[in-house]
Amino acid sequence: MTHESEGVQDMSWMRITADEVVPTPWRNGGGRTRELLAWPHATDWKVRISVADIDKDGPFSAFPGVDRWFGVLSGKGVHLMGRYLRQGDGILAFRGEEAPDCVLIDGPTQDFNAMHRRDAGVFRVLPADRPFIPAGATWLGLFTERGGLLVHGHRSVPLAPHTLAWCESPAAQSCVFDDGDQHGPAWWLVWSDT
Structure with missing residues (x-):
């Protein structure tokens, strides 16, 4: 089930916050995931x-067959794919086949994750620090x-906070995100057929 029926609609934009989603524990006991959307x-899903x-x-x-994007939202960060990643360091892209080891730098973290099936169109993740x-x-x-x-x-x-907003068939008009100079992590997520 997608969360489209649970999100709040505002014109063509849907929204859901992480707080609205019950976390699912991982099988290995290492953490929990809140799935915001499978579309x-x-x-x-693609x-x-x-x-x-x-x-x-x-x-x-x-x-396998999935591209992944990972960004630290809170906590001291992680060591992943040979890099130290902390809040504000941007986003790391890698192939889902790689299944890398993740080492916490100093205690638990909360992280953003995006996944895309590689054979299903084109997906981009861009910083939301400028109009798009x-x-x-x-x-x-x-x-x-x-x-x-x-x-x-x-x-x-x-x-x-901790919101995913999305729309299908967006009008080709300027999109701007204003976070009131908080400079917290925020990303545009863009999918197209080609």
Whole structure:
């Protein structure tokens, strides 16, 4: 099941916060995941967006045929794929087949995760620190850690902290995210057929 029926609709934008989602414990006991959206279908997704709480060191699950994006939202960060990643360091992209080891730097972290089936169109993750025009996009999302205001054309959509907002067939009008100079992690998520 996707969360489209549970999200709040504001014109063509849907929203869901991590607080609205019951966390699912990992089989290895190393953390919990809050799945914000599996699009277009929960069992046959092209894009999957989640927030995870990592409590202890361990390997990521393998996802053959899937590209992944990972960013630290809170905590001291992790060592992953030969890099130290902390809040504000941007996002790391890697192939799901790699199933890398994740080592906590100093205690638990909360992290943003995006996954995309490699053979299902084109997916991009971009910092939401500048305006974006979704020309040619079939699906557009925005994730914000601290909340703010999403302005798409003449529509304004207020976003709470830890919110995923998304719309299908977005108008090719300017999208701006204003977080009130909080400078928290926020990313545009863009999917297209080609």
